[in-house]
Amino acid sequence: MLDELRGKLPGWVAASRLHASEGRVASYIPELAKAPGAALGITVLGRSGESVSAGDTELLFTMQSISKVFTLLLALMDNGEEGVFAKVGMEPTGDDFNSMLKLELVEPGKPFNPLINAGAIAISSLIHGSTPAAKTERVLAFFSEAAGGASLAVNEEVYRSESATAHRNRSLAYFLKDNEVLGEDIDVEDVLSVYFRHCAVEITCGQLARMALVLALGGADPASGRQLVPRRYVQIAKAFMLMCGMYNASGEFAIKVGIPAKSGVSGGILAVVPGRYGIGVIGPALGDKGNSTAGVHLLETMSRSLAWSMF
Numbered sequence: 001m002l003d004e005l006r007g008k009l010p011g012w013v014a015a016s017r018l019h020a021s022e023g024r025v026a027s028y029i030p031e032l033a034k035a036p037g038a039a040l041g042i043t044v045l046g047r048s049g050e051s052v053s054a055g056d057t058e059l060l061f062t063m064q065s066i067s068k069v070f071t072l073l074l075a076l077m078d079n080g081e082e083g084v085f086a087k088v089g090m091e092p093t094g095d096d097f098n099s100m101l102k103l104e105l106v107e108p109g110k111p112f113n114p115l116i117n118a119g120a121i122a123i124s125s126l127i128h129g130s131t132p133a134a135k136t137e138r139v140l141a142f143f144s145e146a147a148g149g150a151s152l153a154v155n156e157e158v159y160r161s162e163s164a165t166a167h168r169n170r171s172l173a174y175f176l177k178d179n180e181v182l183g184e185d186i187d188v189e190d191v192l193s194v195y196f197r198h199c200a201v202e203i204t205c206g207q208l209a210r211m212a213l214v215l216a217l218g219g220a221d222p223a224s225g226r227q228l229v230p231r232r233y234v235q236i237a238k239a240f241m242l243m244c245g246m247y248n249a250s251g252e253f254a255i256k257v258g259i260p261a262k263s264g265v266s267g268g269i270l271a272v273v274p275g276r277y278g279i280g281v282i283g284p285a286l287g288d289k290g291n292s293t294a295g296v297h298l299l300e301t302m303s304r305s306l307a308w309s310m311f
């Protein structure tokens, strides 16, 4: 199967790369504006370790919202379903990822899901660890294990750049504090420092594909077969990815591509062909909903040609 892909992938990447010009690199986090807008790279990794890559796969980028899938898994392992769903809901919002709207509209002010910023900030508060640094260490250890033993690290410049300009995320977090989603004993700045740092974890397409493959295999480590995450929690994460992984373009993505995926404002996309492949994509130019224009075009082409839709 991957052999068929090997021949076609370079041509598909070349065609999709043209769609980068329809998007723009995110600049609300100043450090992200330095990314090469015309870039596009992809790695597809199969269950027995075979892989196919094309395009700008050497590019390092930060995970941004893609990290939210894995902090959700860690929070589920730390707190169980009940503990997590006491703080976040199970529904898509249809609003922008950083929207405050529904926090005030709907009682009791709980974020609708763990993949919007408000939800992911609440999830960061649930990760076990005695200090923000200890929590970040646990996040990095878990992400690195899922990425196949790579030593993933925080890009401190991107972290500082976001932290210094994150007025909206700060507002969301203080709103959550007022709504008691963040309890009395929780320091808002501590929670935000964990959140900004997990968003700033630096990665490549290949490492992202490896993390995706763990999800494709229901939480099992592709090399050892060991269960890294309980299958049930991976089911929850993939359901969220399908419903709201591509922000408020998730419905369109489900119809056009039909597989669980999660994007980030760095232009990364992690996608899962259940039971078969883990995929990592980078294309820093974003469309108006915040997803990589070239990356989405590429996944659409591949899904249609290779009949990947789950539906």
Ligand SMILES: NC(=O)CC[C@H](N)C(=O)O
Residues within 6 Å of the ligand: 063, 064, 065, 066, 097, 098, 117, 162, 169, 196, 199, 263, 264, 265, 266, 290
């Ligand atoms: N959509 C995203 O990738 C958002 C993540 C980013 N760190 C933010 O909070 O704004």
